[in-house]
Amino acid sequence: MNNEMLAQYANYALASAALLVTVAMLCYALYLAQAVPVRERAEADAKVPATVGGPTVGGPTVGDSDEGGDAHAETGPETAVETPMRARKAAGIAGSFTWLAAGLLLLSAALRGIAVERFPLGNLFEFSVAGAFFALATFSVASTRRDLRWLGVFVTGFVTLLLMVASTAWYVAADELVPSLQSYWLPIHVTVATLAVGVLTVGAIVSGLYLLSDREVGGERFWRKLPPPQSLERFSYSLHIIGFPLWSFTLIAGAIWAREAWGAYWTWDPKEVWTFVIWTIYAAYLHARATKTTPRRMANWIAVAGFVCIVINYTVVNFYFIGMHSYAQ
Structure with missing residues (x-):
């Protein structure tokens, strides 16, 4: 099997992954659409509020709780609510497809790397595929510890959009690395960076849902599908606690690599500056989150701003700012 065939198989794996994650998104949407009406009818009968994915106010949740579980019954003072079988099957299919x-995204990256005999993180297209993998992996691993079926449609929807853009606007054929990237720091620095972006992506989605649900934008009916705002906020914080040290390592490792490649730890390159800006914003978020006098909404707005800066860093800065990292397009 020659290198051209391996590169082609990498593209096939990527296309298959995009198809599966799109189907998963539709199945997660079906889960929400099927599960909520049953809870609304039970709420009308029992006169107790109910949510999908979070505990009820009027009683304990057995299945669709914020912490998860394999059971699917939800109990209140006067009634027990079971998630419809169709909704459970749709969520199960979605989870398996995710x-x-x-796995297919990881296979695609591995085949592309083997095809050109290098680590597959040399440009924006490859970074996007790796970032999509880490976002799905973060969601899937977290789903083994808590019930996140309510979050699936948002994560898979974002990944679907990312893969569509990466496969069209950002796609480049597999090729050799530029000399400045031929370093053992590439798999260390860039892998941790993509892992950080994957974790922070899921964190930003949860923060956004918290900010919207806290305001009850879109009507009360929609937000019954999600956990209470307090649960959303705590989950977002736990993800950012993981993502921030990873981004800190990215910043430090990048400076060390810059010293070896360009002779200086800091050159005021646009990519370096934006990486530090992102680090500062997330540090501000954690500080605000730890400060009792700072409203939770303000802290989460800072977190969302940090993710917006990540998007700018890997799109606008890559294409419109000339610097030492211009080869990363």
Whole structure:
């Protein structure tokens, strides 16, 4: 099997992953659409509020709780609510397809790397594929510890959009690395960076849902599908606690690599500056989150701003700012 065939198989794996994650998104949407009406009818009968994915106010949740579980019954003072079988099957299919899509993304990256005999993180297209993999992996691994079926449609929807853009606007054929990237720091620095972006992507989605649900934008009916705002906020914080040290390592490792490649730890390159800006914003988020006098909404707005800066860093800065990292397009 020659290198051209391996590169072609990498593209086939990527296309298959994109198809699977799209189907997973539709199945997660079906889960929400099927599960909520049953809870609304039970709420009308029992006169107790109910949510999908979070505990009820009027009683304990057995299945669709914020912490998860294999059971699917939800109990209140006067009634027990069971998630419809169709909704459970749709969520099960979606979860399996999400795991499989993540595996295919990893396979696609591995085949592309083997085809050109290098680590597959040399440009924006390859970074996007790796970032999509880590976002799906973060969601899937977290789903083994808590019930995140309510989050699936948002994560898979974002990944679907990312893969569509990466496969069209950002696609480049597999090729050799430029000399400045031929370093052992590439698999260390860039892999940790993509892992950080994957974790922070899921964190930003949850923060956005918290900010919207806290305001009840879109009507009360929609937000019954999600956990209470307090649960959303705590989950977002736990993800950012993981993502921030990873981004800190990215910043430090990048400076060390810059010293070896360009002779200086800091050159005021646009990519370096934006990486530090992102680090500062997330540090501000954690500080605000730890400060009792700072409203939770303000802290989460800072977190969302940090993710917006990540998007700018890997799109606008890559294409419109000339610097030492211009080869990363």
